[in-house]
Amino acid sequence: MKTNDPLSGVKSRVLKVPAYSLHAYEAEIKLNQNENPFDFPADLKEEVFRRFRVREWSRYPDFVPDSVRKLLADFAGWRKDGVLVGNGSNELLQAALMVLVDNGTKVGIPAPTFTVYGLIASILGAEIIPIPLDPDMRYNVDEILSGSAGAGAGVLILNTPNNPTGSVISNDDLKRVLEEFPGHVLLDEAYFEFWGHTALELLEEYPRLIITRTFSKAMGMAGLRVGYLLADEALVSEISKAKLPYNVNQFSLTAAEVAVENRERFRPAIEAVLKERGRLGRELGGIPGIKVYPSEANFFLIEVPVDPRLLFGDLYRQGILIRDVSSYPMLSKCLRISVGTRGENDRLLSALRAAVGRRMPGGPEGARESI
Numbered sequence: 001m002k003t004n005d006p007l008s009g010v011k012s013r014v015l016k017v018p019a020y021s022l023h024a025y026e027a028e029i030k031l032n033q034n035e036n037p038f039d040f041p042a043d044l045k046e047e048v049f050r051r052f053r054v055r056e057w058s059r060y061p062d063f064v065p066d067s068v069r070k071l072l073a074d075f076a077g078w079r080k081d082g083v084l085v086g087n088g089s090n091e092l093l094q095a096a097l098m099v100l101v102d103n104g105t106k107v108g109i110p111a112p113t114f115t116v117y118g119l120i121a122s123i124l125g126a127e128i129i130p131i132p133l134d135p136d137m138r139y140n141v142d143e144i145l146s147g148s149a150g151a152g153a154g155v156l157i158l159n160t161p162n163n164p165t166g167s168v169i170s171n172d173d174l175k176r177v178l179e180e181f182p183g184h185v186l187l188d189e190a191y192f193e194f195w196g197h198t199a200l201e202l203l204e205e206y207p208r209l210i211i212t213r214t215f216s217k218a219m220g221m222a223g224l225r226v227g228y229l230l231a232d233e234a235l236v237s238e239i240s241k242a243k244l245p246y247n248v249n250q251f252s253l254t255a256a257e258v259a260v261e262n263r264e265r266f267r268p269a270i271e272a273v274l275k276e277r278g279r280l281g282r283e284l285g286g287i288p289g290i291k292v293y294p295s296e297a298n299f300f301l302i303e304v305p306v307d308p309r310l311l312f313g314d315l316y317r318q319g320i321l322i323r324d325v326s327s328y329p330m331l332s333k334c335l336r337i338s339v340g341t342r343g344e345n346d347r348l349l350s351a352l353r354a355a356v357g358r359r360m361p362g363g364p365e366g367a368r369e370s371i
């Protein structure tokens, strides 16, 4: 019988997963997406425009953007044929999972972590094995091994530094995981520049390791959507089958080219974020009732003494947007705050101090709403 239900035929596993969507809040101070508070340098933007202007817009970009791959290979210290360029690192993560995950494949995913992993894997039919972090939000290698090797997983996803906790996994621990887990390990290094460490040195010895990185954070290019993947050449050629042709547009490729050629120009912004991270962490930790989890990334996870949703709203009404992560596993009392400029962080700190003081038991709006 004919049905007009637009959802009939949509896979049930797709209907089951919650959409990954961000409400489009407008705010003067944006500390909700772990972006770089310092924009792409203005003179380098001009250089991108200069190069892009003379390129033919009527032509497709390169099928395989070889010159950018070569630049990225030198930049990362890996072989060109082991590099894949994507429309953001999320696209590459999706392509890798499309190649590795079949209906019923078990995929180990830390909890809590970046929600996109679970979303893509679930749509592909994976059985998700959540790997809980410690109560202090650190990776626990024994838990990782029981959620991967022990659970018969085919794929393990790890994020270091981990969003939203800021915690990391050392190369020694990762090596132990790679020794004992026989499947593929997808390591998302989106924030590695803020940590200053990478697992790249393990790629040669462990060709089941896949590293993804992005230009969206330290390189200040979130709006242009460029990411890259580093892996064994044979694996890269399989993963490239799952990505759409011409996936990265000519403009973004040009910007990536300019960014890589001028990589040293991005250091001062990274240094400024790191300096502010130290200060912001100390100041947040000094607010009564707030617990700050140590972070190696450009954001902090904080546990707050009152309902985080109320604090989120208090800050938002003052033009400060942070991330309410209270619906994530283990984070019902938590918020995530990106490190901004010094001025932005000052505004955040004073608004947060005031809001917590007001809502704490004993404060003017206390008791009733505290959790």
Ligand SMILES: Cc1ncc(COP(=O)(O)O)c(C=O)c1O
Pocket (backbone or CB within 6 Å): 033, 034, 087, 088, 089, 090, 091, 114, 159, 162, 163, 188, 190, 213, 214, 215, 216, 222, 225, 226, 227
């Ligand atoms: C852990 C992690 N990976 C990847 C991304 C997104 O990367 P891209 O912009 O390259 O798709 C984010 C963005 O917030 C992230 O937190």
